[in-house]
Amino acid sequence: MRHTIAVLVKDYPGILAKVASLFTRRGFNIESLAVGHTEKTGISRMTIVVEGDERVLEQITKQLNKLIDVIKVRDLQFQNSVERELALIKVNTNSLPIRSEIIQMVDIFRAKIIDVNNQIMTIETTGTEDKVNALIELLRPFGLKEVVRTGKIALSRGSRDISTSKKQDE
């Protein structure tokens, strides 16, 4: 099963490598990883998407908790969290009819065109992973030139937050 794991860490050189190595040691492939600052200075938040055996993953989250520079770890349940990903998609656009078709698609998906010239169009889209996937697939036939995705970020729904919830397994 796929999991979205949120990790609060001290913003410290080396912490990313430490966190990542716990996954790689057990043979987990990190599907996506997004890191950025939080509301508190000196504390960053990682959102890690992985797929793998439940028991091993539980073990990994416990090991994550053991890292001194890790402050909180939560496995965010899909139904209890909001999640978004941002993608930039560069599409080939050699003829006018293609362009208008792409523009329609962009409208349907409430995406944005952020760069354009005679050969290409760059589209920005935000949404759940499924939505981003769907748009990419629709654009694929036109010829994708380059795609970049931020990886998923997520927050739990409602008034709960990662810091007020208990550290796992204590």
Next chain:
Amino acid sequence: MKLSGAKIVIECLKKEGVKIIFGYPGGAIMPVYDVLYSEPSIRHILTRHEQGAAHAADGYARATGRVGVCIATSGPGATNLVTGLANAYLDSVPLVAFTGQVPTHLIGTDAFQEVYSSGITSSITKNNYVVRKVEDLADIIKQAFYIAKTGRPGPVLVDLPKDIQLAQTNFEYPKKVNVIGYNPTYNGHIKQIKVAAQNIAEAKRPIILAGGGVIISDASSELRDLALKTNIPVTTTLMGLGSFPETHPLSLGMLGMHGTPYANYAISVADLIIALGARFDDRITGKLADFGSQAKVIHIDIDPAEIGKNVSADIPIVGDLKKVLKRLNEVVDKKENMEWLETIEDWKRKYPLKYDNNEELKPQFVIEKVYEITKGKAVIVTDVGQHQMWAAQYYQYTTPRTFISSAGLGTMGYGLPAAIGAKIGCPEKKVVCISGDGSFQMNLQELATAIGHNLNIIVIIINNSYLGMVRQWQELFFDKRYAATNLVGNPDFVKLVEAYGGTAIRVSKKQELYPALTEALSLNKFVLIDCLVPGEENVFPMVPPGSSVSEMLGVD
């Protein structure tokens, strides 16, 4: 007043009550050594290899319960510490290691004697630090000691760039330490403790599995209270030897791959396993699917990550063993377990540990004699291999911190330097290092340290001219194809010790052993006894890898 970083390191050590450090100097750590040179209150023990320094600090920590400190230079100094750090990490030994580092402006340039010590050691230390500002130094050292010794202990590395050692700042040792996100749980959940007590009351065939955590937590007397109140038999892991007196009728000795038959039988049919500070290593469980298949498991450990890792726990309790056992002893009811104890007595009678004690000098016989002559009061330090298992089987440990051995990592070469650390930590105790001819040669340069400091250690080499444990596996599982296990070219250990200025005795006959041991004990100095034992003696019982623990070779 402003102090240099190097001076601050030493001042911090003094504030932490450090009296002994083990180390080896080099270019990038010279400022710290320069301060040490005129520091009367800290004794520096110069080993002959950084690995020796790390193991000595480890042996010191295990023998005393205090934090061990070692120090090395950058690059090769740091990489030589690596095995020692891994060893301490796997056996939860509190250690603080300082390494020199190239000046900050050279870090990352492949400068002379530069390695990324923090990166290399990150998976084998509890935490590590690169000090990038001299102003942070005191805080970091305070944290390093705090983290090393609290919760589940472990090694912490502090990397000291040379310019930081020379830079000056105001020194004030922080009074408090607060590490966000690091709050070990000490008090077990009282509800869970009551559930545990309830399960103990209901169990027909309960067994206590005591691990190294009992010793670390200083919970031996609480363990004893629990066992005696409830009449539950106690088996220990290799790390747990000494946590419960093996001379007591409730003791089953060690379990696992080379455990006693009765311990392995008992755990196989038990209906309740009370695991205390143990982590269900594969050497303990054998085939995991069959391990304790009839049992409920109460697992008490300070490290939540150990619970449910290998064996799933029915009643998990996270906490400090001493505190949890105190509470448990208050709420648990007395019980007898007569029938169960009779079954176990029967096994003990039918399947004792045994060996063919013929006229040859058998390794098991050597260990038995060491036990006899030291009256079980010595601190036994071992290396890794067959001799280690015999030392675990044929010496009866009764007190904590009297069996010191590399368990988790299985580091050959641990014994001699660890014995040095143990002896320096406990000068009043008799320290006996039991080693093999293979293991001993992995750190024999520390003879200079031991003899140079006139340390009264007895080293016993169980010399079979083989890499014995590997040879045993080759005999049993690889058609006796002794690939690279015949240690041709071994030195004459007696002459070797004499070259270092020490005393050594060779024993090749049974009747020579007792006089040699008596002499060694009377000399009050470093003595090595080279015991020439038969080459192809095996350690039995043995649970073949992949088998369940009740299926032992060498039991009939």
